[in-house]
Amino acid sequence: MLKTVPKYCKGCGICVELCPKKVLKLDELGKIVVSTPDDCVACGQCQLRCPDYAIYLITDK
Secondary structure (H helix, E strand, O other), rough: OOOOHHOOOOOOOHHHOOOOOOEEEEEOOOEEEEHHHHOOOOOOOHHOOOOOOOOEEOOOO
8 A cells, every 4th residue: 555745745857757656646736646546556666766755556465
């Protein structure tokens, strides 16, 4: 599951471009949102590449 911290997001769009399933998008304020959470494959590219730590992945144990 993806969690976002919009107050940390500067709207660079790196995570949006790198997401292989196009799960992420920028809202009207330019902040990151998870648009289709069920499509996420938990690859972690968004978390790895976010320069502001505005998105992170929570995996079930």
